Amino acid sequence: MYYLKLIFKNVFRAKLRSSLTIVGLVIAILAFGLLQTVVDAWFAGANASSTARMVTRNAISLVFPMPLYYRDRIKSVSGVKSVSHSQWFGGIYIEPKNFFPQFAVDSENYFEMYPEFIIKPEELLAFKRDRQGAVVGRKLADQYGWKVGDVVPIRGTIFPGNWQFNIRAIFDGKDETTVTRQFYFQFSYINEYLLKRYPKRADQIGIFNIEVTDPGRIADIGKAIDAEFKNSLAETLTETEKSFQLGFIAQSEAIVVAIRVVSFVVILIIMAVVANTMAMTARERLAEYATLKALGFSPGFVAGLVFGEALMLALIGAGIGILLTFPVAQGFAASPAGAVFAVFKVSQDTVLLQLASALVVGVIASLVPGWRSANIKIVDGLRHVG
Amino acid sequence: MKVPFSYVFRNLWTRKLTTALTAGGMALVAFVFAAVLMLDAGLKQTMVGTGSFDNVIFIRKGAETEIQSGVSRDQASLLESLPQIARDVDGRAMVSKESVVLISLTKRGQDKGSNIVTRGLPPMGLTLRPQVKIISGRMFRPGSSEIVVGRSIFEDFEGVAIGQSLRFAQRDWLVVGMFDGGKSAFDSEVWGDSEQLMQAFRRGGYSSAIGHLADSNSFDALKADVEGDIRLTVEGKREQIFYEDQSRALSTFISILGTVLSVIFSLGAMIGAAITMYSAVAMRTAEIGTLRALGFRRPSILAAFLLEALLLSLVGGIGGLVFASFLQVITISTLNFQSFSQLAFGFTLTPGIVLQTLLFSLLMGFVGGFLPAMEASRLKIVDALRAA
Numbered sequence: 032m033y034y035l036k037l038i039f040k041n042v043f044r045a046k047l048r049s050s051l052t053i054v055g056l057v058i059a060i061l062a063f064g065l066l067q068t069v070v071d072a073w074f075a076g077a078n079a080s081s082t083a084r085m086v087t088r089n090a091i092s093l094v095f096p097m098p099l100y101y102r103d104r105i106k107s108v109s110g111v112k113s114v115s116h117s118q119w120f121g122g123i124y125i126e127p128k129n130f131f132p133q134f135a136v137d138s139e140n141y142f143e144m145y146p147e148f149i150i151k152p153e154e155l156l157a158f159k160r161d162r163q164g165a166v167v168g169r170k171l172a173d174q175y176g177w178k179v180g181d182v183v184p185i186r187g188t189i190f191p192g193n194w195q196f197n198i199r200a201i202f203d204g205k206d207e208t209t210v211t212r213q214f215y216f217q218f219s220y221i222n223e224y225l226l227k228r229y230p231k232r233a234d235q236i237g238i239f240n241i242e243v244t245d246p247g248r249i250a251d252i253g254k255a256i257d258a259e260f261k262n263s264l265a266e267t268l269t270e271t272e273k274s275f276q277l278g279f280i281a282q283s284e285a286i287v288v289a290i291r292v293v294s295f296v297v298i299l300i301i302m303a304v305v306a307n308t309m310a311m312t313a314r315e316r317l318a319e320y321a322t323l324k325a326l327g328f329s330p331g332f333v334a335g336l337v338f339g340e341a342l343m344l345a346l347i348g349a350g351i352g353i354l355l356t357f358p359v360a361q362g363f364a365a366s367p368a369g370a371v372f373a374v375f376k377v378s379q380d381t382v383l384l385q386l387a388s389a390l391v392v393g394v395i396a397s398l399v400p401g402w403r404s405a406n407i408k409i410v411d412g413l414r415h416v417g
Numbered sequence: 418m419k420v421p422f423s424y425v426f427r428n429l430w431t432r433k434l435t436t437a438l439t440a441g442g443m444a445l446v447a448f449v450f451a452a453v454l455m456l457d458a459g460l461k462q463t464m465v466g467t468g469s470f471d472n473v474i475f476i477r478k479g480a481e482t483e484i485q486s487g488v489s490r491d492q493a494s495l496l497e498s499l500p501q502i503a504r505d506v507d508g509r510a511m512v513s514k515e516s517v518v519l520i521s522l523t524k525r526g527q528d529k530g531s532n533i534v535t536r537g538l539p540p541m542g543l544t545l546r547p548q549v550k551i552i553s554g555r556m557f558r559p560g561s562s563e564i565v566v567g568r569s570i571f572e573d574f575e576g577v578a579i580g581q582s583l584r585f586a587q588r589d590w591l592v593v594g595m596f597d598g599g600k601s602a603f604d605s606e607v608w609g610d611s612e613q614l615m616q617a618f619r620r621g622g623y624s625s626a627i628g629h630l631a632d633s634n635s636f637d638a639l640k641a642d643v644e645g646d647i648r649l650t651v652e653g654k655r656e657q658i659f660y661e662d663q664s665r666a667l668s669t670f671i672s673i674l675g676t677v678l679s680v681i682f683s684l685g686a687m688i689g690a691a692i693t694m695y696s697a698v699a700m701r702t703a704e705i706g707t708l709r710a711l712g713f714r715r716p717s718i719l720a721a722f723l724l725e726a727l728l729l730s731l732v733g734g735i736g737g738l739v740f741a742s743f744l745q746v747i748t749i750s751t752l753n754f755q756s757f758s759q760l761a762f763g764f765t766l767t768p769g770i771v772l773q774t775l776l777f778s779l780l781m782g783f784v785g786g787f788l789p790a791m792e793a794s795r796l797k798i799v800d801a802l803r804a805a
Contacts, residue, residue, distance in 0.1 A: 045699075048692050055688040062681045091585050092519040092532055094484060094757070095618075127481065189485050191477065231621065264587070264619065274529075281529040282752035282759065286670075289749075293678055296445055300682060303442035304689040310434050311696045399434075 038339035042347075045312070049344065052308045056348025056392075057355065059301035060385050064356040065363070066294035067381040073287055075374035077276035079208045083246045084144065085253055086275040087239040090266040093119075096235035097265045104259055105239055110252040112242045115141045118218055119237050122185040122194065124175075131171055133185065135218040142166070144242050147205040154179065154200035162220050164199035168211030170373070172201045183214075190221055210373035241269070298388050306396035309341050313400035320404045321412020330405035337404050341397035342390070349389030353382055420713055420721035428697070428725060436729065439693040443733025443778060444740070446679070446686040451741035451774040453675025455764035456749075457668055463762040464664045467601035468656030471633050472545055475626045475643070475651040482663065482756045483517040484534075488651055489622040490514075495648060496626050501639040503631035505544070511629035513542035516615045518624075519758055520585045520607070523575045524750070531750075532758045533570060535585075535607045537614030545629055549603055554579040554594030557609055564609040565594040569761035573750050583607075586617035602660065605750065605761045627656065666754045683781050686733075690785025694726050698793045705793055706801025719794035726786020727779055734778025741774075742766055 042049055087105065089095035099116070106114045120133040138159050142148060150166065158164040167177060177183065181198045196216050204211045218236070225233035243252050253269035260267045270278075280287065313320075320333045356377055364375035407415075429436045468474075475496055476486035488496075496502070497510035505511055516537040521530030536542075540559055543549065557563035564583065571577055582589040590609060598604040611623070630636060636655060643653050654662075698705070705718060741764075750761040 045696075047695060051688050051692050051695075055685045055692075058681060058684050058688075062678075090521075092521045092530075094519045094532075121485070186479065188479055188481050191479050262587070266587075278529045279752075281524075281527055282531050284527075285749040285751035290674075293449065296449060297682065297685075300442050300445045300685050300689075303438045303445070304685060304692065307435055307438040307442070307689060308692055310438065311692070315696075315700075 034335070034339070038336060038343055041312075041336065041340050042343050045315075048308060048311070052305060052344055053348045053351070055304045056301055056345060056389070057352040059297050060349050060352025060389060061355050061359060062297050063294050063388060064353065064377065064381050064385050065360060066290055066297070067384060068356075068360055068375060068377050069372070070287055070290055070294075071378055071381065072372035072375050073280060074277075075208060075372070076210055077273050077280060079147070079210060079374070080272035080276055081147075082249070082271070082273070083243055084272045085241040085243060085249060085256075085269055086272055087241060087256055087267050087269040088237065088275075090257075090268040093237065095265065096232075096237050097239070097267060099234040099236050101260065101265075101267070102236075102239060105241060105256055108252065108255050108259060110243050110245060110248055110255070112244045113140060113144060114242075115139075115144050115240045116218065116236045117141065117215075117238050117240060118221070119189070120185075120187070120216075120221075121189050122187045124183065124185050129175075131212055131214055133214040133216070135221050136215050138164075138217045138219070141215070141240070142202075144240060147209045148202040148211075149205060150200050150202045158199035158217075161197055161199050162217055163195060163197050165196035165214060165216040166200040166202060167198055167215070168213050169201055169203045170211045171214060172198070174212075177201075190225070192224070194221075207376055208374055212373045298392065302392045302396055305341065305344065305392055306399070308344070309337065309396050309400045312340065313337055313404050317404065317407055317412050317415040321407055321409045321415070324407070325409050325413070334401040334405035337401035338394070338397045341401075342393040345389040345393030345396075349386055352389075353385050356381075356385070418713060419717050420708065422724070425721055425725045425728065428701075429728060432697075435693055436732075439689050440729050440733040440736060442689045443686045443730050443781060444736035446682040446781065447734045447737025447774050447778045448740050449682055449737075450675075450679045450777055451738055451766075451770055452744055452764065453671065453679065454770045454773060455741060455744060455766055456762075457671050457675070458767055458770060459763045459765040460664055460668055460671065461661075462765050463600055463602055463604075463760070464660045465657060466548065466599055467603060468658070468660040469545070470655060470657050471630045472656035473628050473630060473636065473639060473653045474656045474659045475628065475653045476624070478650055478652050483515075483625045484519060484757060486624050487622050488514075488624065488626050492649055492651060493623050493626045495646070496628060496643075496651070499628070499639060499642060501630060501632070501635040501642070503629045505541075509541070511541060511545065513538055513545050513627045514611065514623045515539075515542060515627065516611050516618070516620055516624050518614065518618050518620075520583075522570070522577070522583070524573055525575050531574075531752070533574075533607055534605065534756070534758045535564075535609065535614065537609050537611030539611050542608075542611075542627070545627055546598075546603065548599040548601060549596050550599070551594050552597045554592075557593055559610055560613065561610060562588055562590050562613055563593045564590045564607055565596050566592055566608075567604040567606045568595060568597050569604040569748065569750060569759075570607060571595045572748075573761065586614075588617050600763070602663075602760055605759050626651075628653075663755050664753060664760070667751075667760075670754075679777075683777070687781050687785035690726055690729060690782055691789060693729070694722065694786045694789035695792070697725070698722065698789050701793075702796060702801050702804035705796050706798055706804065709796070709798045710802065715794040719790050722790035722793045723783070723786050726782045726790065728782075730778045730782025730785070731775070733782075734775045737778070738771060738774055 089097050102114050115137045118135040120135050122133055158166050179198055183196045185194050256269045257267050360377050480486035493514045497512045503511045518535050519532045520535050522533050523530050557565050579592055582591050643649050744764040748761050748763040750759050753760040
């Protein structure tokens, strides 16, 4: 008890230096937490995917379509419960920087396959009845201030022309991890136009969404579907929804790796700052430590003082930093820059990592000064002037 | 009367551990700062090196990338007849009619495919891109199922070697050569014969057409002609500008991320410098008193301590740059959000970045050292002498 009190008193002896160190720690722990959250946000789409759903795409690449009649053949594969389809639209709303994913989907059963999207039944019905209808996620609607009944113009890039959609439904997510930044509309609306203008491009689809009866057999079902189209004009590649999403992340892996590296550099920098503080503290108090040893306290006791001081500094800084992470993350998620991420939430793991890194910083920063103070010759120490 | 420089230098030299720790923290910040600038410069260099200023690329109106675009055969022929397009020695129009598709290849050490641009081009396509050189093997024969691969594809992807075949679009394509695109985006592409690729992928038309201007200044006239012709549903851009636009989103992302990080980090480093300088002042109170008693004025004391902080940060900045310069051997390959395909680019160190990094370090030193230096210069002589 006295020991703790002594350490606590020691921490605040040099008020200015300690508060500066704590501020530095707070900034670093905060930055570390935010970077971890960014990495989490990157993987959010993949983590939220269901284990009972698969995605079939063209084996060459996602940009090649498959004929629409594949749908019935997929449906006949044993173990397939239902099949829907979606097509990336990639249009522009007003200007290119307003990016959000747009999909032309099979309006009949697409939303039945995704129970995590909560839609009012009457709104869903209104969407199915309106060929120009659209279903949008809550986050997206809030971002642009859309309401049910609004008309949204979108300029096509892959499907040329200026398209008008009427918002018929706004969906909410089942929980915080559900992404609600998408824009869905009816595939038939685009397909009819293609049939008239570009008949070669009509009745072609980018992705088949499949629900299986038994998640345990998912790999075999995928193989069976791909075998169905072997050596055809459009060979398919079927994978679980999660691995499909991870594929996108793997493509931009370099950026995720960079963010990870940077978050450890933050910890290194702050280690240098705290170690610096501890080196000074120990140097100033060498005479005191020598006095303690002269009074008969063990070298371990002296080293413990230095360790304790560094740990206490680190924990105070980490505590404030962790507390600040939540409001800052919320503020970031609400800002235009945060709109890029569908889900931006500080996870429990992040908090634990922050805490762990603070402890590591405290221990490593006090290694050299602690060892020095413990092994000082009493005579030299008493003679030492800070 | 100024405090001698050797006094400042020896102060830092005496406390080696503290100096090293503070400068080390600053070096890390300078390193990150420089790395981000270098990455952005590398990306820009790649994109600028890809397009040539005197080439014009035509894609379908409204399309943003070659992947989304389609140019029919008759429109491409119309483009060849435009008066502003250069002719070669045989009198042929210098227009390369190309088809661009994405295929999926697997990176080494990953089990997921990445999208690769595969470009089908006629012999004219090579003429328009003098920066591309075959460095091993040979060029593909026109009209055959042979392909050549860019340098980054060769280095980063599984199963790509000369004599091997890649299978896509129900055919085996024999890799017969590797080319170097002079650090351009072509390094991340696979090239083959345009007609063969179009047949394999069941394409009726081209993706884009690239024309060479006879006179560099005639671009506006060409643009006006294209826009005025109702038979043409394409738009022309200077190739260089087209490729810059292609990487804008990625470049913005890198810059924003880098700026935010640098600002946060520099706060930490400034605090580190402030701690060091404050304790230097506290430890040397008696010394400062002595200096003042000897007749050194307040401004020179201020200057001496500020110089100490600046020297610290300069050491840090130089250290960070030395480490950052090693990054130039690294190439990273990532997804370009706009073209939806892989793009490899490296870190490029320019004199401008060296200067910016050093100035940034000095700024950190100045901000971190100013308050402690002020405190040092405001000590009262009598109190300071008593402090020991």
